Amino acid sequence: MTDVAVSVNHLTFSFGHREVLKDLSLQIPTGIAFGLLGPNGAGKTTLIRLLVGLLKPKSGDIHILGQLISRKKALFIGYMPQLQSLYNELTVRQNVEFFARIYRLHDKAKRTQQVEKVLKLVDLWERRNDAVQSLSGGMKQRTSMACAIVHNPPLLFLDEPTVGLDPELRVSFWEFFSTLTKQGATLIISSHTMDDAAHCDRLGFIRDGKVIAEGTPNELKLATGTAQTSLEDAFLYFVRQGKDARND
């Protein structure tokens, strides 16, 4: 294991003529929860899709767990897309079971145990035999999460995992995330909310395809110069700074 889970150097990406990521560099150490914060359209999802290998960079390089990104790493990566990507006709359990098998949990006893564990974790054990299409939005979100974590990946990309969750579940999800990082897993979590941000070990503020600030929540707050700022203020501070720099 290297101590850098994800290393991005001078990454550029465009959809057609629209340049979405601009010379983006980022180092994410292992064993932490890293928050990607930024407004709608900042490029969070695009960055995550590049990191899991769904998109190819226009220029720059990406190292995952110490190696240039490749399919060999697929087993070690968990990915929860922003849109709930599930088989709607199948039950909650069938969905999770399918991804468990796709990720080679071949031993039946172990797999059953693992599926049961994650279903309880996302609080869907009671609804395990319901078709996904009959679930509420938040429940679908939790099913999607269960599918992403069922194989215990050391590197987990979660694109807005807490959207649509009630406060109680949010809290229990963050508790679970911290048990994962304590076990040595690395989590990369995108979000808009500063509530999520406060739970992360490190944060990257993204705007217009660039990292405008990076550090621990405390460092970012301190950088604004006033001790009592919230993360929200800190984000706005960096956004304004970026604008000023551009206007100079």
Next chain:
Amino acid sequence: MTDAVWIIAKRVINQIGRDHRTVAMILIVPLVVMTLIGLSFPDLRVLDYIAPALLAALALFFGFLLTGISFLRERSQGTMERLTVSPVTRLDIVVGYLCGFFVFALIQTFIILFYTIYVFDINYRGQLWEILVFQMVVIIGAVNLGIFISSFARNEFQMVQFIPLVILPQMFMGGLLWPVEQMPDYLQWFAHILPLTYAVDGMREIMLNGMNLLDVWVDLAVQAGFAMLTSVLAAITLRKGAVG
């Protein structure tokens, strides 16, 4: 064969199996079609002639449509993205789908076969296993064609409109209802570039004339070639949509 193939095949079967109306239609539609044809051609010889062709045509139609729509959904609902990120290969996915749909196509083949044999009292001469092997090759081509074409459709409406474009001409020109030899020259030329023409011919030779797979090697080779061509096309376009 890797485990992933069976896992995907099982999921495809599960998914369709849980949709009871679709299952019912898969079972009933061939019966309705055969009955309608049986009633409209009171001369049983005509039915004799049409049933083998219909086996091939329905395999093409359902293989194409079911795979096309399923794949379209896989793309649009984002599960394709998940599969792409996972350790399964493109080949696993294509072959998995193939195995899954083969089960349903096989059931249809048996239904048509037994219905025509027992209800319409028709005599077939070919070997059952040779009929099935030939059908299997037809289905491989159809399933891959469905995967390939689905990458050109953004939604179900568009997918369904590929039927009159891709499937209907083959049904009309491929010798299903009237012999290719009775068509005008230029249409015959056209018929001979359609894969279904060879599928229909092969099935008839096996079932009506009792030929074996070696006798119909040209038809079989054309089907195999078509299946190979469509698998390559399917594999190339597989990740489209997932890649964005």
